[in-house]
Amino acid sequence: MSDDTFLLNVQGLYVSYGNFKAVQDISFSVQQGEIFGLLGPNGAGKTSTLSAIEGLIKFDAGSITVDGYDVLKDPLHARAAMGVQLQSTSFQPELNVTQILQLFGGIYGVDMNRDKLQSILRDIQLEDAAHKKFSQLSGGQQQRVSLVIATIHNPRLVMLDEPTTGLDPQSRRQLWERIEAIRGQGHSVLLTTHSMEEAEAVCDRIAIVDHGNILTIDTPQNLIDRHRDDPEVIAVSRRGKVTLEDVFIALTGRAVRA
Numbered sequence: 001m002s003d004d005t006f007l008l009n010v011q012g013l014y015v016s017y018g019n020f021k022a023v024q025d026i027s028f029s030v031q032q033g034e035i036f037g038l039l040g041p042n043g044a045g046k047t048s049t050l051s052a053i054e055g056l057i058k059f060d061a062g063s064i065t066v067d068g069y070d071v072l073k074d075p076l077h078a079r080a081a082m083g084v085q086l087q088s089t090s091f092q093p094e095l096n097v098t099q100i101l102q103l104f105g106g107i108y109g110v111d112m113n114r115d116k117l118q119s120i121l122r123d124i125q126l127e128d129a130a131h132k133k134f135s136q137l138s139g140g141q142q143q144r145v146s147l148v149i150a151t152i153h154n155p156r157l158v159m160l161d162e163p164t165t166g167l168d169p170q171s172r173r174q175l176w177e178r179i180e181a182i183r184g185q186g187h188s189v190l191l192t193t194h195s196m197e198e199a200e201a202v203c204d205r206i207a208i209v210d211h212g213n214i215l216t217i218d219t220p221q222n223l224i225d226r227h228r229d230d231p232e233v234i235a236v237s238r239r240g241k242v243t244l245e246d247v248f249i250a251l252t253g254r255a256v257r258a
């Protein structure tokens with residue numbers, strides 16, 4: 001482990017699929033105890049960046065360190081320092097909540113004794129659903145299971161790809177609180193989102209990504225303050241109030257992506 005305050009360092013990252021360059025020279029760092037958001041239109045390269053960090057895809061150039069461990073030279077240590085929120089499709093739908101927690105506890109070497117299991121179920125408010133199949137859970141309940149599994153081995157960096165998509169406002173608020181609680185434990189969070197409201201509500205800093213490049217990195221409030229007088233921002237703003245979404249659209253353009 002390094003004593004670097006940056007838990008994640010991504011420098012000069014390039015990812016391509018065949019001839020298509022999805023990520024081109026992306027660099028950013030996430031500090032300890034920080035919630036960092038990657039925002040960008042569809043196809044901007046957010047998931048590709050996350051996948052490269054997670055070791056799921058090869059990258060063409062650049063360097064990535066997690067908790068001081070180089071993901072290429074020391075992949076096991078780097079991966080152990082990371083918790084990844086799996087998509088709901090990654091869980092076997094016929095397993096019940098208890099079986100899923102036991103399975104992933106085993107994978108991560110966490111002793112899932114009765115007390116530990118009960119405490120997790122209580123924490124995610126699924127005590128009464130302990131024997132329900134994953135496929136029978138609501139979207140919010142499934143998200144709570146996948147988030148707790150991402151943090152089951154107490155990782156220093158938690159990676160969340162669009163964690164609140166499809167959730168109702170109550171579940172979304174609760175998930176934000178859970179994400180903030182992860183930061184409260186001194187962990188760092190890297191998330192992607194299309195929700196400007198989410199970015200403003202939970203992210204300490206955000207990077208706006210487009211066409212595989214980072215356009216800007218700052219706190220949500222600084223981005224609004226820096227750009228509020230830009231003619232492009234004023235042109236897209238509505239009802240006389242400049243929002244983060246106005247800044248985002250002015251920077252990335254109005255065109256809908258394929």
Ligand SMILES: Nc1ncnc2c1ncn2[C@@H]1O[C@H](COP(=O)(O)OP(=O)(O)OP(=O)(O)O)[C@@H](O)[C@H]1O
Nearest residue numbers: 017020021022040041042043044045046047048049
């Ligand atoms: N396995 C793949 N093979 C070929 N092209 C891919 C593959 N995965 C992603 N791409 C392309 O790379 C580009 C970046 O995709 P990526 O999923 O990283 O974007 P994203 O910012 O996460 O988008 P979204 O917001 O839609 O999830 C897109 O043009 C996408 O079509």
